[in-house]
Amino acid sequence: MSGKTISFGQALNAALDDAMADDGNVMILGEDVADEQGGGVFKVSKGLSSKYGTSRVRSTPISEQAILGAAVGAAIIGMRPVAEIMLMNFITVAMDQLVNHAAKLRFMSGGQTNVPLVVRTTTGAGVGFGGQHSDMLEAWFAHVPGLKIATASNPADAYGLLRSAIDDEDPVILIENITHYGMTGPAPEAGYRVPLGKAAIAREGRDVTLVTYGRGVGDSLKAASLLADEGIAAEVIDLRTIAPWDEQAVFASVAKTKRAVIVHEAVRPFGAGAEISARIHEELFSDLLAPVQRVASYPSPVPFAKPLETAFLYSVDDIVRAAHATTDKAINS
Amino acid sequence: MSGKTISFGQALNAALDDAMADDGNVMILGEDVADEQGGGVFKVSKGLSSKYGTSRVRSTPISEQAILGAAVGAAIIGMRPVAEIMLMNFITVAMDQLVNHAAKLRFMSGGQTNVPLVVRTTTGAGVGFGGQHSDMLEAWFAHVPGLKIATASNPADAYGLLRSAIDDEDPVILIENITHYGMTGPAPEAGYRVPLGKAAIAREGRDVTLVTYGRGVGDSLKAASLLADEGIAAEVIDLRTIAPWDEQAVFASVAKTKRAVIVHEAVRPFGAGAEISARIHEELFSDLLAPVQRVASYPSPVPFAKPLETAFLYSVDDIVRAAHATTDKAINS
């Protein structure tokens, strides 16, 4: 870390800037991303079209299929496009390009082509955007062989993951949480990388492992503080990459704590937490002192009115309760 | 059952026919579904446009968004559209209509409208259709609150599930397996229903539960025979509805057998089996004699060449081996 402080949005902007400076093949496309259109709705690409030109930083029509299709085509001949899909729900009009093409072209071509494409998108409940602007869909992409999917919980990781995603020879989807852009944290050195597929231990502990990513990391750290007050030492694992996820790091932690809670914002049924839970049980069945617990949002569309949106989102208390459930069970068994 | 024999395709055709005869609001739309265009690529709607007219059985342009959008619009004012999406991978160009609209309109309208829509689609590996025509994507839809998703393993269930889906006041996606159309079985009585959300016990047993659906049922029954030869009595549960799935039936069986294997054709990571595994562990942790096993396809795109396609698909032997793993583990622990 550089000793400076930086916001999440600035970190992403710096990562794009540094990547474009380092490699002429890096380019950006998406709605309103160029400076004439404001440098992106969340200002993540601000200044870049002025610096690198509108040939490399392209504001697009409202055409998500054309955006991702153009990114796929450019990527297979060695460009490194970073496509911005303004909000994650809008990917639903263009899943085909990611799932049938980006994910599969390396395989279907027998390795002749590959798709070094990055898709940046944002989402998340809690800001009153309602049913069609707030969904967490990471589990879909994690279920598609050939795709990678990652999300950062702090500015330095945002920088480092985005740089690694741009470096990567395969398609990577990066989810940003809409509540995170203003968050500040230590600024990374230019060129910093967070390797894809490697989790971080956000807090060490020996009594229970909280496995999480994205927004869940901050909430799990809060829960860990509350648990610490009760004498329960929770270890918080920030997966950073959701697929392929760092099984070894999770297994090592749970082998130690013998208890695990998975925390994510997406709704629970068939969410990413299910795979993590299943794998932990498969690998550490006889070590576990209690079944793995899952904390997730309520299985409804994201509601508009505040009390409902609050009822939808999991809470820090839910995490604490789930941790208790693993420790109670342990006591009972 | 009527004592007659019927094919899977015929059963679906009969279900549509009977539903259209019973209710003037039932209509069909999809590519080539009318008789002038052959009555559907898999002939499932054959004869129906001749009988009910091309106003109620509409061949569409190649426009999946328009197909599903029209179905959503008609459904919210009380029609009961059955939309055919020729192959499941083609849903990727029109996810928005299902996920952002069909699934959410009841909720977002505060219950003023609902979407009694059925989407029929087919898919499955093993017939050499390769990377873009074979994917099993049920886990995606199962992760979307507001949608239901079901699949039949035999002609009678195909009839009964399709009738129930058409009756249902909410959107239901029915997956057909491309290898199933020719399969024959006992014909149901006209008007037969298979309730959504209810599993069937396809074979009783007390040593291990095989939880599966669709094509996995036939394979699990084969595996159960092989296991029976070794003196292992496997119970086979055909979920029929994948979401919302029949937790009670599965838990009751596993509470009895204390061992479970989940079998599906979709690739394992983040597949539907993960949720089922996680839930079984959550509910029956202290009853289980071994961790729940999952049998699924290899996590790659679906390959074209036969030896690779075979390597991709799980095998009956894989199911037997997984059942062994649950019984071995039990012995060791």
Add this chain to the structure above:
Amino acid sequence: MNKSDSSHAFTPELARSIYRKAYLINRTDQRFRAMLTNGELAVAYYPVRGQEVTAAAAMSALQPEDYLVTTYRGLHDSLAKGIPSRLLWAEFAGKRTGTCKGKGGPMHITYPPTGVMVTTGIVGSGIPIANGLAMAAQIRGENRVAVASFGDGASNIGAFHEALNMASVWKLPVVFLCQNNQYAEHTTLAAGTSVTSIAERAAGYGMPGVSCDGLDPEMMYQTMAAAVARARAGDGPTLVEAHTYRLQGHIFGADYSYIPKEELKAAEERASMMRLRQRISERQVTESDLAQIEQEVDAEIEDAVAFALKSDPPDPDEIRFDIYETEQAA
């Protein structure tokens, strides 16, 4: 019921009614933005200032039982299609008394009693849904028409294309109303769209495409009425492009300094209520008629605001309902 089929005369009653709707939209938008500014409400809001006349005149060409599908920027359409102010305000404020019990919010207004069937936040997605409403009417032999209202930017998305082609092939009783307000978020028409007039795209679907001045109430009404009549007569869809203007940023609070000052000024003039008032008063609508309308509308809005503010938010437990027909376990 089919009055609009036989003649599209711009009668004094119609002029009065259009003025009422436009004024209601204008004052509702203004009041709502004021409440956002002073913090009485905190909601994502897509202003409709500048597009009042477009919605007021276009929706006046419809019968109450005709269907409408609109977008996040839909307050004007919703009001013009007759949603009671109280219900709309309560929904915008996230209250249980709102059209959608507070579950949908401003981006997802539904109100079947006046034909507002879907409001979508996904650009272009409502267009195929409007086809479905029209298809149902066609199958049932009903005399209803469906309208999809959307923006200029939406004409670049796939759903637009698929829907227009399908509607034309099937001769659906639908009208595609493109409210061309010159901007898609921060992107000008020219920067994102390969035609200068959206109506030009109709030829690619073998349907009529008509552009009109959406700020001229008579022209807007008559253009729309002709398209509606055509649809009702079974002659198929029309693409109507209304030239209008977005006098605010894309979303409340967003910067719109990228809009050239003179352009904005000219549009403010063209879209102003003053100008509308002037035009309407030329139509045998008296000053006292207008004053009375304004008074009534002002009172209606104050009543609606009070209703919304004093209404309760939904109970958290309400989340369990309306996901499926049967409620979900807690």
Add this chain to the structure above:
Amino acid sequence: MNKSDSSHAFTPELARSIYRKAYLINRTDQRFRAMLTNGELAVAYYPVRGQEVTAAAAMSALQPEDYLVTTYRGLHDSLAKGIPSRLLWAEFAGKRTGTCKGKGGPMHITYPPTGVMVTTGIVGSGIPIANGLAMAAQIRGENRVAVASFGDGASNIGAFHEALNMASVWKLPVVFLCQNNQYAEHTTLAAGTSVTSIAERAAGYGMPGVSCDGLDPEMMYQTMAAAVARARAGDGPTLVEAHTYRLQGHIFGADYSYIPKEELKAAEERASMMRLRQRISERQVTESDLAQIEQEVDAEIEDAVAFALKSDPPDPDEIRFDIYETEQAA
């Protein structure tokens, strides 16, 4: 390199080369169908009979380094764009020696050495991808052109619309080649498409749209060459509609009795190799030239068939590779 920019003369060399390609396509398709009929192979195959001249002449307007994105019905395009017969046959047969090691199969041919970048099985999806290839060339200041080849039915899907609009706004060096063979699976053009000529849609994107007889080698070549030259000159995209014909069912083995007998007969006549041979021989190409081409091609195909049949299928373990850059654990 830019020969095609300066003149699009239909020289004897060109005529010969087009004949060679068309004959190769025709005989490959025939041979392949024969092997499917007699059970030597069992593969889902989308026949190209009837469209030989279209592909042969259109692809002749491209340089080897120009990019092509085609579809499941792409054998003709692939051969005309220069993929060696051996590699194509081996891929169609699912062998490790195929273009894609047997992983892709006939629906997913890729062969960068001759510019065949993607073959898609999802209708219309290749069109935006071709834009991406063109965009990269534009950014890099290369002189390459990308071609998206697709069917008439594909012009009804959203991706088509989005891609044409984007290409026009950005003036991408891309040519949209619609091979209008009159059918989309079993659906006639009229039953699914709201225009009688796909080229009419170009106006909706502010780009030129040209229709030509895709069975006339000279017209097809020159139309395509002009579009390619325009793209290469930086003047932007063109929508080229080639009127052609599908002389078989949609997929090998499928019924096509829905095609009226006379229609089919007339098309067989127009698309026949005999007719092509006649036309080519009017272009200073001698009988012995043609006979030699045929002999060479026949030998090339027999060699390719033998190569494909004797090649090994991929090893099952090969499934672990090419999912990501690093192989997956077993």
